[in-house]
Amino acid sequence: MSTSSAESDPESSTSSYGNSGTPWGWLVWNIPQRTVGIPLGSTEGEHMATIGRGDYCTVTVSPTLVANSLFQRISRQHCTLEKSMEDGKFTISNHSPNGTFVNGERVDYLRTLSIDHGDVVALCSAESAANFTFYDNYHRFPGYHLHFNNKYLVLSIITSGLFGEVCRAIVKSNSSVVAIKTVHANKCEKPYDCVTVNPRGVDALRNEIAVLSQLDHPCIVKMLDSAGNWPESRMLIVMEFPGGGDLQQRMSDFSLLSEPNAKYWFVQMVSAIRYCHNRSPPIVHRNLNPSNVLLTSADEFAIVKVTKLLDMALE
Structure with a gap:
């Protein structure tokens, strides 16, 4: 990807969390204890977000996020994410001599690189613990109807099987991270070669939704939402997403x-x-x-x- 010069002064530009309206993008730190998405909203009519350890940044890297030796290398305004008002494309500008990396590729000092939904950005080195994934708020996950795509932003597939998958997603209304289980009514590898969920499985799915919707205990994964067109198409079940592994x-x-x-x-x-x-x-x-x-x-x-x-x- 080609690069171009970044004109702004790396230490003088400021931003804040005073964002309004629908976010244009999301930032999610790739760290187990950070399971909340950070919305990137418009400020002063621009789709722009600054990342660094300065308090004035849109996304401030706190000293508790990474080891102190790495934190000291992160610049006050390390990099800037921006969405063009003209063509809707995304770019990242590096404002730190210590470097910003996109999917392992270094963005040189005061240079700009195009980025896309799902790209991983690391600060100071390609293997840095201070790294996050960027997501386009308007990205549509295949197979999800408009209602669910408007409520949730799918981040990645956690696991998958014959009749569905479990995805990690952001709840756009409150920035929390959840798990969405998708169960398909049938699986078609090619035309005229389909496997359909048997009636016993349909009853089990309905029973699961009915039972889980009634449970409310702090040590049981809670069902938060469900939707779908079953048994003709698919069923979606939204669950809590504990971020500490099993x-x-x-x-x-x-x-x-x-x-x-x-x-x-x-x-x-x-x-x-x-x-x-x-x-x-x-x-x-x-x-x-x-x-x-x-x-x-x-x-x-x-x-x-x-x-x-x-x-x-x-x-």
Whole structure:
């Protein structure tokens, strides 16, 4: 991609969170403890956002985000993201001698590079821990109807299977990150070669939505929304997105959990299961294991969220 000169003074331009109206883009830090999208709105009639450690930046890099040695290398105004009012294209300008990198490609000092939806921007080095992904607010995820695309911005696919996928997405109204499970009524590899969800799977899906919509416990992943055209097309289920990974991975990373830590998580799991058993009729988790217990953060004493309460036989 070609580059051009950036005319603005890297240390004098200012911006703020005083954005109004619909955001033109989103910034999401690629750090486990940062699970909230940052909306990029218009200021003074321009679609522009500044990123750096200066308090006046649109997106301020706080000293708690990365190690101090890296934080000190980030400039007060490190880079600028902008959407052209004429053609709607996105660019990033580097204002730091320490460099800004887009998908591993360095943007030289006072130079500008075009960027697109889903590009990863890193500050100071290509492998920097201070890196974020840029998203176009008006990007449309294939297969989602207009109503859902207006409410949610899909970031990435977490996992996929024969009849659907689970995606990470931003709720545009409050900037939170959620998981959207999409279940397709049929899967067609090519014309006249389709596999359809059996009636038992349809009933299981309807039962899952009906049951999950009634559950409200701090240690159970909560269903937030649902929509779709079932059984003709697909069903969309919006769930909480705990950003700390699952208990299986945490146990693998640390091999040995401290007794206080193990007790803390066990008590939460027992509380969630007891809540389910006390429902009328009772709900029985048929596959409770560490991979189905999610953590809300990377903290040592993170809140747990039990998931996959119901088995869905869609094959």
